[in-house]
Amino acid sequence: MNLSDPSLPFWETKSLDEMTQKEWESVCDGCGLCCLTKLQDDETDEIVYTGVVCAYSDLATGQCSDYANRSTNVPTCVQLTKERVAEFDWLPDTCAYRVLYRGQSLPNWHPLISGKPQSVKAAGIGLLAIPVVVDTGNLDYEDFLISKP
C-alpha cells in the first residue's frame, strides 16, 4: 500500500496524532458507549461497565445532548484526547479511536465508510442497539453491571 496515495482516506494514511481536529472528531462513530457509567475497583483498578447511561445522553441519537458543556454538566465526563488514546483501554473494543490505535481498519458500518450514521445501530453497535437505563442520580450501579460492550 502506498501511504502517500492521495486517493486514500485520511484515516488510512495518517496516524491519530497527525489528524487535524476536524478529522479527529470525525473518527468518532457516535456509538455513545463511552457515556455508560463505569465502576473502578479500588484495589485492582479494574473498570467494569454498567448499563446505566449518563442523563445527558440523547437516546434518540446516542449523542451528548450538551456536548459543549459536558465537563461542566458532568465533572466526571472524561475527555478523550490524542495523548490519552493509548491509556484508555477501557473504551469499547469497537471504539474507532481504539481500532485505529491498534492499527486495524475501520469496520464497514463506520459512518466514515458507510456515509450513514444509522449504520452503527443497524450493525448492532452502540447505545441505540442495547438496553440501557438512564441515570437518575439515585441508582445502585452495581445492580446494572454488564460485560464490556
Ligand code: SF4
Ligand atoms: S466509544 Fe469511541 S467511537 Fe464510541 S462515542 Fe465514544 S469516543 Fe466515539
Ligand code: SF4
Ligand atoms: S456529559 Fe455528554 S459526553 Fe459526557 S458522559 Fe454525559 S452524555 Fe456522554
